[in-house]
Amino acid sequence: MRLTFLGTGTSQGVPLLACSCRVCTSADPRDRRFRSSVWIEDPPLSIVIDTSPDFRSQALRAGIPRLDAVLYTHSHADHIAGFDDLRTYSVKNGNRIPIYADPFTLSRLEKAFDYAFNVRERSPAYVCPEPHPITGPFSIGPLTFTPLPVPHGTITTTGFRMDHHGQPRVAYLPDCAAVPGTIRDLIRQIPVLVIDGLREEPHPTHLTIAQAIEISQDVRAAQTWLTHLTHQTLHAERDATLPPPIRLAYDSLQLSL
Numbered sequence: 001m002r003l004t005f006l007g008t009g010t011s012q013g014v015p016l017l018a019c020s021c022r023v024c025t026s027a028d029p030r031d032r033r034f035r036s037s038v039w040i041e042d043p044p045l046s047i048v049i050d051t052s053p054d055f056r057s058q059a060l061r062a063g064i065p066r067l068d069a070v071l072y073t074h075s076h077a078d079h080i081a082g083f084d085d086l087r088t089y090s091v092k093n094g095n096r097i098p099i100y101a102d103p104f105t106l107s108r109l110e111k112a113f114d115y116a117f118n119v120r121e122r123s124p125a126y127v128c129p130e131p132h133p134i135t136g137p138f139s140i141g142p143l144t145f146t147p148l149p150v151p152h153g154t155i156t157t158t159g160f161r162m163d164h165h166g167q168p169r170v171a172y173l174p175d176c177a178a179v180p181g182t183i184r185d186l187i188r189q190i191p192v193l194v195i196d197g198l199r200e201e202p203h204p205t206h207l208t209i210a211q212a213i214e215i216s217q218d219v220r221a222a223q224t225w226l227t228h229l230t231h232q233t234l235h236a237e238r239d240a241t242l243p244p245p246i247r248l249a250y251d252s253l254q255l256s257l
């Protein structure tokens with residue numbers, strides 16, 4: 001099983017448009033961040049979590065050949081705007097693409113992409129989403145996904161704990177302002193934690209790097225990767241000062257799980 005970071009940036013990406021700060025002009029490829037998304041492979045199974053505005057470029061760069069399903073964490077534009085580029089994968093599957101999202105996120109997707117969800121009016125050669133409302137743990141092939149609802153401003157983000165043949169392997173929590181105790185209990189001693197580490201300064205809807213470190217240490221994750229990073233974080237500088245085993249994720253990083 002393998003996880004590829006398709007993007008590790010915050011909603012505007014890094015570099016930020018029209019910004020000439022030291023991170024936005026850095027020559028280090030780890031300072032170039034597409035919007036946050038991951039690709040999970042357990043051959044032949046292939047799944048992405050979120051379709052960012054950069055999804056087309058991300059899929060080209062990673063060489064995603066096919067997709068069995070798409071999972072959504074929440075309906076903010078930086079997580080859903082690439083939906084339309086699922087067309088190729090939908091056609092390859094015989095005009096269907098299973099979409100897993102909590103009922104609220106699904107309702108927002110249906111609103112934003114009504115032409116695709118309207119089964120009476122859509123063209124079969126277009127994106128043909130097959131909605132799967134998430135109401136509890138669900139399985140796709142050998143993988144079981146346990147939803148991890150976490151607060152994200154006025155909405156809830158659905159993170160996921162992924163178990164392979166019943167063994168917890170990784171938890172993905174990209175956009176959250178806190179991780180409640182009940183959710184921490186679901187990810188204790190997780191081998192790999194991927195979590196929001198927006199920036200140093202407090203933010204109303206995201207974790208700071210210090211808050212992410214506290215959560216990682218509290219749940220005793222064997223390995224932690226921070227994601228959804230801003231242009232305030234210079235990879236080489238900040239990564240070197242994190243307490244092991246906590247690291248900054250970067251685009252195209254691949255983890256064997």
Ligand SMILES: [Zn+2]
Nearest residue numbers: 011076078175
């Ligand atoms: Zn986001």
Ligand SMILES: [Zn+2]
Nearest residue numbers: 019021024231
């Ligand atoms: Zn900048």
Ligand SMILES: [Zn+2]
Nearest residue numbers: 074076152175
């Ligand atoms: Zn968000």
